[in-house]
Amino acid sequence: xxxxxxxxxxxxxxSFLDLTVLMEEMGRACLPGPFFSTVILGxxxxxxxxxxxxxERFLPKIAKGxxxxxxxxxxxxxxxxxxxxxxxxxxxxxxxxxxxxxxxVPDAHIADYILVAARTEEGKGNNGIxxxxxxxxxxxxxxxxxxxxxxxxxxxxxxxxxxxxxxALIGGLNNGWSIIQKVWPKIVVARCAxxxxxxxxxxxxTINYAKEREQFxxxxxTLQAVQHYCADMVADVDGCRYITYQAAWMLSCGLSCDKExxxxxxxxxxxxxxxxxxxxxxxxxxxxTEEHDLHLYYKKAKTWELFYGDSNFHREIVAxxxxx
Amino acid sequence: MDFSFTKEQERLRQExxxxxxxxxxxxxxxxxxxGWVESHSQKFSKDMSRRGWIGMTWPKEYGGHNQSYIDxxxxxxxxxxYQAPIGFHFLADRQVGPAIIHFGNDxxxxxxxxxxxxxxxxxxxxxxxxxxxxxxxxxKTTAMEQGDFYIIxxxxxxxxxxxxxxxxxxxxxxxxxxxxxxxxxxxxxxVKTPGITVRPIINMAGVHSFNEIFxxxxxxxxxxxxxxxxxxxxxxxxxxxxxxxxxERLMQNYPLFKNLVEYAKKEKRNGNxxxxxxxxxxxxxELEVEYxxxxxxxxxxxxTLSQGxxxxxxxxxxxxxxxxxxxxxSDAATRVLGLYGQLMPGSxxxxxxxxxxxxxxxxxxxxxxxxxxxxxxxxxxxxxxxLPVAKS
Numbered sequence: 001x002x003x004x005x006x007x008x009x010x011x012x013x014x015s016f017l018d019l020t021v022l023m024e025e026m027g028r029a030c031l032p033g034p035f036f037s038t039v040i041l042g043x044x045x046x047x048x049x050x051x052x053x054x055x056e057r058f059l060p061k062i063a064k065g066x067x068x069x070x071x072x073x074x075x076x077x078x079x080x081x082x083x084x085x086x087x088x089x090x091x092x093x094x095x096x097x098x099x100x101x102x103x104x105v106p107d108a109h110i111a112d113y114i115l116v117a118a119r120t121e122e123g124k125g126n127n128g129i130x131x132x133x134x135x136x137x138x139x140x141x142x143x144x145x146x147x148x149x150x151x152x153x154x155x156x157x158x159x160x161x162x163x164x165x166x167x168a169l170i171g172g173l174n175n176g177w178s179i180i181q182k183v184w185p186k187i188v189v190a191r192c193a194x195x196x197x198x199x200x201x202x203x204x205x206t207i208n209y210a211k212e213r214e215q216f217x218x219x220x221x222t223l224q225a226v227q228h229y230c231a232d233m234v235a236d237v238d239g240c241r242y243i244t245y246q247a248a249w250m251l252s253c254g255l256s257c258d259k260e261x262x263x264x265x266x267x268x269x270x271x272x273x274x275x276x277x278x279x280x281x282x283x284x285x286x287x288x289t290e291e292h293d294l295h296l297y298y299k300k301a302k303t304w305e306l307f308y309g310d311s312n313f314h315r316e317i318v319a320x321x322x323x324x
Numbered sequence: 325m326d327f328s329f330t331k332e333q334e335r336l337r338q339e340x341x342x343x344x345x346x347x348x349x350x351x352x353x354x355x356x357x358x359g360w361v362e363s364h365s366q367k368f369s370k371d372m373s374r375r376g377w378i379g380m381t382w383p384k385e386y387g388g389h390n391q392s393y394i395d396x397x398x399x400x401x402x403x404x405x406y407q408a409p410i411g412f413h414f415l416a417d418r419q420v421g422p423a424i425i426h427f428g429n430d431x432x433x434x435x436x437x438x439x440x441x442x443x444x445x446x447x448x449x450x451x452x453x454x455x456x457x458x459x460x461x462x463x464k465t466t467a468m469e470q471g472d473f474y475i476i477x478x479x480x481x482x483x484x485x486x487x488x489x490x491x492x493x494x495x496x497x498x499x500x501x502x503x504x505x506x507x508x509x510x511x512x513x514x515v516k517t518p519g520i521t522v523r524p525i526i527n528m529a530g531v532h533s534f535n536e537i538f539x540x541x542x543x544x545x546x547x548x549x550x551x552x553x554x555x556x557x558x559x560x561x562x563x564x565x566x567x568x569x570x571x572e573r574l575m576q577n578y579p580l581f582k583n584l585v586e587y588a589k590k591e592k593r594n595g596n597x598x599x600x601x602x603x604x605x606x607x608x609x610e611l612e613v614e615y616x617x618x619x620x621x622x623x624x625x626x627x628t629l630s631q632g633x634x635x636x637x638x639x640x641x642x643x644x645x646x647x648x649x650x651x652x653x654s655d656a657a658t659r660v661l662g663l664y665g666q667l668m669p670g671s672x673x674x675x676x677x678x679x680x681x682x683x684x685x686x687x688x689x690x691x692x693x694x695x696x697x698x699x700x701x702x703x704x705x706x707x708x709x710x711l712p713v714a715k716s
Contacts, residue, residue, distance in 0.1 A: 017325065207709045222714040224698070227705030234637070234704055235645045242620035243613075249327045263613045315609035322585060322612055324599040 001039055002063025005047065009059035016186060017252035020193035020244070027194030028201045030296045032152070034068045037107040040190045041183075042069025045115050049131060049171040049179035058113070058133070067112040069133075072102035072157055073180060080309055082126035082177050087159060089118035089130055095165040096132065098140075101158050108155035109145045111136050116159070117176050124174070131176035132168045139163075150299035185251055185261040188308050192244040195268040195304055199237045199275045202297040206230065206279040213284075220282070229278045236271035243267045262317035269305040269314070276301045333398055340402040343375065348406065357577035357683045359407030360414070361533050364488050369412040369443035378417050379441035381629075382425060386437035393629035397571060397622065404575035405582075411485055416440040416447040418570065420493050423510070423563045427551035436512065447512070448489035450480035450537055451560070458699045460495070461504045461557055465539060467496040467511060474498070474511065474549065476519075476542040482693065486535035487522050489515055495560060498553050508556035512548050519543070529685040562634060568695060569625040569639040574618045574646035576690065577654055577683040581611065583676045584657050591675075598660065607656050611649070618646040637708025644700040647690040654683040 004019050005011025026035060043062045046054060046069075061067045077084035087100025098118055108114055114134050121128035136143065140162040145153045171179050207230060210221035220226050247264040250257035276298040280287045287294045305311070329337070348355060353363060372378055380396045382388025403410055421440050424432055439445045456462040465478025476496060486492060492513050499507035515522070519542040525534040551559050585608055588598040598604050621642040628635045635642075657680035658665030669678035691697040705711045 207711065210711055218714065219712050221705070221711035224702060224714075227711050228698065228701040230709055230711060231641070231644065231701035231704035234708060235641055238621070238624075238638075238641065239617040239645075242624060243617050245325060246327050246620060249325055253328075263616055266609070266613045267617055311610075312606060315606050315613065318609035318612055319599075319605040322609065324585070324589060324605050324608060 001035070001065050002043075002059065003039070005043065005059050005063055009055055010063035011059070015252045016189075017248050020190065020248040023190045023193035024197035024200075027197030027300075030198060030201075030293075030300055034070070034107040034110060036190065036194070037070035037111065038062055038068050040187055041071035041106065042111075042113065042115060044186050045071055045131070045179060045183045046133070046170065048182045049175070050133075051170075053167070054133065054170065068107065068110055069113050069115065070105055070107050070111045071115045072105040072108065073117045074104045075100070075102055078103065080313075082129055085117055085119050085129055087116065087118045089120050089132065091120075092163070095163065095168065096130075098132065098134065098159040098162040098164060101156060103156055104146070104154045105157050106152065106154055108136070108143050108157045109153050114157060115170065116157075117180060120173055126177035127174050129176040129180075130173050131170040131179050132164060133170055134159075134162065134164055134168060148303060150296075150303040152300075152303060184308070185247070185257065188261050188265045189244065189247045189251055191304055191307055192240070192264045192268045193248065195272045195301070196237075196240045196244050198297050198300055198304075199240050199268075199272045202272075202276050202279045202294065202301075203230075203233045203237050205294060205297075206233065206282050209283055226282055229282055233275045233278050236275045240268045240271050259318060259321035262314040262321065265309060266311040266314035266318060269309075269311040272301040273305050329394075329398070333395060336395060337398050337402060339375075340377070340399050343371075344402060344406045344408055347371075347408070353406075353409045355406050355579050356677075357407060357580045357679050358529070358531075358686045359579075360404060360410050360572065361484070361576070362411075362531055363409030364411035364446075364485065365409040366412045366443060366446070368409045372410070372413070373441060373443045378413050378443060379421060379437065382421060382437060382441070386425075386433050387441045388437065393626040394623070397626040400571050401575070404571055405578055407579055412446045412488075413440065413443050414572075415449055415485065415493075416445070419449070419563050420447045420512075423493070423559065424512075424550060426562065427510070427555075427559050431547065432512075432550060445490040446485065446488060447491045447493055448483050448486040448515075448535075450483050450486070450492045450494040450513075452482045453479060454481055458696055460560070461508070463495055463497060463508065465494070465496045466500070467494075467498050467509065467544070469498075469546075470543075472546050473543045474546060476511070476513065476539045476544055478539050480537040480539075481534075482525070483522075483535045483537050484533050484693075486515075486537050487524060487532070491515060492520075492537060495556055498556075502554065505557045506554055508560075509553050510550045510556040510559055511544055512550055513542065513544050514548075517542050517544065527686075527689065529682055564695065565635055565639040568643040568700070569622070569629070569635060571619070571622045573643045573690075573694075574615070574622055574649065577650055577679075577686070580657055580676065580679045580683045581615065581653055583679065584608070584653075584660060587675060588660060604660055607660065611653055611656060614649045614652070618642075618649050621645055637704045640695065640700040640703040641708070643695060644691075644697055644704065648697065650690045651687045654680065654687040658684050 002011035003014045075084050089096045089098050116132050116134055120130045140160045142158040144156045148154050210226055211219050213220050243264045247260040286292050376389050377399050379388040380391045384390050453463050467474040467476045494511045494513050497507050498509040519540040521538040523536040524532045526532050591598050625635045625638050625642050664675050665680050667674035667678050668681050706713050
């Protein structure tokens with residue numbers, strides 16, 4: 001859990017590139033757990049934006065697996081733009097009062113703490129946003145899991161007059177969006193790494209099936225139509241791998257890589273979806289039952305495609321980076 | 325894992341770029357899509373040779389430079405960015421030289437490698453025949469022993485640059501009774517040998533790069549057989565991985581891509597820059613992502629070669645992916661330009677001097693030559709993934 005945290009917070013000081021290896025294996029296994037929300041969304045955000053006291057308080061507990069965290073950015077607008085943040089934080093004598101509704105918050109139903117992006121001032125775009133860490137047992141919080149395609153738990157989180165202390169603020173008062181921007185590439189690339197693993201596994205299952213399944217007296221893998229689907233899948237999977245490793249390596253080296261990160265998510269979003277769709281076509285009927293695991297990957301591919309921007313969203317970033 | 329280039333490699337890239345800028349400024353060639361296939365200049369190749377950019381990866385004892393395949397890829401990437409006229413030495417540098425290094429005897433290495441490196445000779449490749457395209461093992465051209473010679477009879481086709489070459493690297497049948505794949509041999513043949521006729525084939529873009537080559541009782545000395553007799557097909561299987569792996573399969577219409585992006589930034593439609601059109605923004609960004617993925621494929625293959633390994637399915641995958649990208653690029657370019665997208669080079673009103681329409685015509689051949697898309701996918705599936713081959 002504390003793989004990339006400094007030793008003083010109970011971590012192992014692994015690099016971000018090391019972490020992507022772990023994420024790839026989790027993706028390969030379609031791991032249904034709150035690792036991503038706790039470590040990537042929560043832990044890395046605290047590491048990037050938190051003060052010393054906050055890091056000492058939360059990171060060792062994350063490293064020991066004692067607490068579950070998550071990050072709440074998106075709201076009813078369903079996008080990742082600062083303009084979409086309408087949840088209000090109002091300064092009080094003791095701290096702040098939070099009111100608003102967050103959507104698509106991963107694992108909020110089991111989280112001990114939620115990092116919440118809230119608006120401190122109207123009409124100030126990305127300069128009027130603060131990030132708070134809030135105990136989910138605080139009065140006024142209602143968590144309702146949504147029913148998603150992949151069965152992961154993304155939740156509606158309602159804040160009604162939730163009172164928090166001054167020490168819940170992460171970074172400066174209007175600094176929230178810049179923290180999110182700093183963590184953003186790591187969130188995106190960590191997810192891409194999971195997509196690499198997931199796509200590789202879907203491909204592997206499909207190849208094995210094509211070698212074993214016999215029709216017309218031969219394995220269906222002898223049929224060129226099937227072989228060509230498989231070859232297309234390899235191009236997609238290898239593409240996911242190289243474009244993601246490139247971004248992860250650049251992030252790990254501390255190089256500027258907004259374009260490479262966007263290219264990775266743009267490619268993986270489409271490629272993982274295509275790989276699972278072709279995998280289903282080759283698997284035939286057994287693939288679309290719950291008796292077979294392939295549907296787990298097909299579903300994850302869609303959820304992860306939509307997570308933190310689909311290919312259109314990221315291609316727009318690429319277009320900007322090209323000077324268009 | 326390391327995605328960076330060394331300081332020496334960055335210097336090399338800059339050196340090549342400066343070289344090319346000077347050549348363009350001096351009017352030695354024009355930057356134009358498909359230029360590297362169309363154009364052919366021994367002078368240009370000699371200038372490259374003097375800088376050590378031919379035979380870069382070959383052993384020093386034959387005049388090579390013992391550099392890595394990554395270094396070669398860097399030089400190629402710059403050459404292709406400018407579509408420099410590298411046709412004189414290109415095929416020999418890419419695949420004939422490596423084939424001679426792998427399978428030739430010492431005498432052949434000493435005879436041909438320095439001449440290739442010095443750009444003294446140009447070599448074309450004679451593999452395909454009218455009835456042996458994808459099914460290369462079915463070549464019918466024969467070479468029969470007669471004293472100290474082999475007598476070659478038959479016909480090759482799609483021989484790129486055959487009309488300008490000094491030698492043709494030929495795959496021929498040397499045993500009429502053995503199974504097909506155990507009956508082929510490779511020869512290096514002097515084009516001036518009596519009995520050879522070269523006939524041009526004009527491609528649909530109006531360019532002469534392909535040829536038919538006829539062999540009628542062509543007498544070739546025995547020492548021109550490369551590798552053991554009847555092992556040609558096995559040798560060839562290793563050689564084509566070089567043919568498939570390069571950046572030339574990604575960048576043949578690179579100038580079109582570069583110019584299209586600039587065009588979209590500057591050109592206005594209904595008062596707005598083309599680049600503000602959501603379809604065009606998305607399309608160009610999509611092409612950029614695909615291009616960068618293709619570039620990683622190419623460098624991955626170069627890296628594999630630099631580690632002293634022959635790529636497995638990766639070379640076939642690389643060519644399959646990259647040539648499809650080139651096709652999508654030329655199609656997208658014609659559509660971004662709208663009605664102007666059909667205007668050919670030299671036409672009034674043609675944007676980018678008609679490079680979009682011209683490239684669209686060239687692009688048909690991208691997924692066919694050097695291994696069709698379908699054959700390449702078969703290779704990925706059977707050699708790469710271990711899928712079973714159909715019983716025939």
